[in-house]
Amino acid sequence: MRALLCAVLLCAFVSRPGRAQVVDLALERGTAGRLGLSVGDTVRLGTAPDSMLRLGVVRAIYQPRPDPAEIARRALQARFHLPDLAELLGAPDRVDRFGLALVAGVSPDSAAAELNRSAFGFRAYPSAQIASESSQTFQVVSRFHRAIAMITIVASAVFLLCIMLLKVEERRLDAAVMRFVGVRRRTIFYALLLEAAVLAVAGSLLGIVIALAAGAITNAYYQRFFDTQLVFSVITPRIVALGVGLSLVLGLAAGAIAAARLVRTRPMVLWGRA
């Protein structure tokens, strides 16, 4: 059994210790990199800088599963055999937590409730509950991102409406000329609407490309910044559909409003001679 290192200090040096006095340990990849250690190196171990009495040999370097909760802490981590760590900490036969595997068919909730009825000095939790509680941080971040996204969508929607309105109004003279030569209002309306739709589609496609590029840059930057394999920006088909759908609906709505205003205006006013 292995346990996570808890406030044990490591001090690296090179020596050839006797086999009996050393403990084996595995170092997390980032920790090994930061301390400049590799497999076979010997380290001094202790619970305080002035009591580094035990020796340890790095037997393995491991890559932990990416954990969003840990990326900002950048804690130095090592793993020991449980008895070695307990002895090192001066706390024999003491652990922070146990993991229990239940036999098939037993409900984790009822097993935890049963244990808690007689619990003294400990508390049992179903894994799902621990997962839920430890994901609180990410639920908060996720809610924050959603709130920012809502503000961004409102800003984008206003921007889109404004641009589309200006774009259509720019065609005042064209619309006037078409009206003078006998083109029907409905035809002009649909032509302007079509133009708005083409613009919205083209803008959406460009937006997807920019989003993909921004996502790739975000991932590359933060994976390097936090030295992790976690993915920070994920652009799913649902997100693309939402973005494209929103821009199309807003673009067409803005185009329709602006085109309707334009075709209702007298041609001489459009021409600027009224």
Next chain:
Amino acid sequence: MTGLGWGIRSLGRHPLRTGLSLAGIAVAAAMLLDMVMLSGGIDKSFGDLLLQRGYQIRITPKGTLPFDTEASLPGARRLVRTLRADPEVATAGAILGSAVYARTPDSLVTLFGYGVQPESQGIYRVMAGADLAPADTTGLLLSAAAAAVLGGARVGDTVMLAGRLDPQIAAAAEDRSLVVRGMVEWLYDYRGQPSVGAVLPVMQRLARQATGDPASLVLVRARADSMVEPLVARLRADYPTLEVNSVVELVAQAKRRLSYFTQLAHVLGAMSLVVTVLLIGTLLTITVNERLGEIATLRAIGIGKATVVSQVLAEGVALTVIGSALGVLLGLATARYLDAILTSFPGLPAAFSFFVPRADTLTQAAVVLLVTGSLAGLYPAWLAARAPIAATLRAEAT
């Protein structure tokens, strides 16, 4: 008529497009305001929180931050005595944090226990009742959350605390009957954290750390702020086996941990500025194109290029100022909403805030927004200035 008056009248000709532009600028300005508050708020809030009681230095076990691990530093009271004798130190106090248990009629409840030296403490404020005396080994301090967990305990009530539980024999190695002396607010507790406090030796026994005189951290207050940096350097040299940090350094470390939010704030703030520039630039460019005939006529009757340019720029300034004013109101409202989301982070001190208005950064943001909005009018102003008078008038006449 002045350039500004002319610009405002020009904007009034197209109320729909002006309204939409103002709405866009307001949302972008609100986002910029929020992001400026976020980027500067973390360190301001954290710094204020750490300095609430005036202790500028924290001493912790080597390689750790306060309450970041369960590690403790030994010989706490001797260390505190030495520090208090230092001529540059105004006072110092040790704190031990540990889980403790309270017996209720039907169960044991888990609490967070602080062991303190009441004569030099920087982690609580007495809200009701009295503070502990330095040698009060039978007194207890409760937070409102702890009092609620203990069935509405009040000043004068007796609480039975248990420590060093042994699950195998279902017994506590340490039981203490303590009388509630005061209700306090623990400055670094998260919302709803049930915390209790006793004098350091009592908590050391309850935390099964009676030997070695351990503490989680020692708070140090220098006699003057100007003494903090040299004192930190000296303490580091004197105590190489301990971690000595000033509040400024702790704020910097917290900022590094929360760098994601700072960077996000910078990116979104920059995007807000870009949106503002695009909106103002596009609106003014189209407006100028529509009014080329009018501009050419003005030029033909002797109005100078500078006047035309200033009028277009004034339109940009008017849009920016009005949009930003609306944006401030919107931004303050959204900042409260966003702060409510982020401060619900588990384990974050209840007094911490992410969105903190600071006069210097807000002024900086306002100046940047105003300058950017004004610069957005440069291209349309240039278009207006270079319009050929004769050709434009001829085109208008045909």
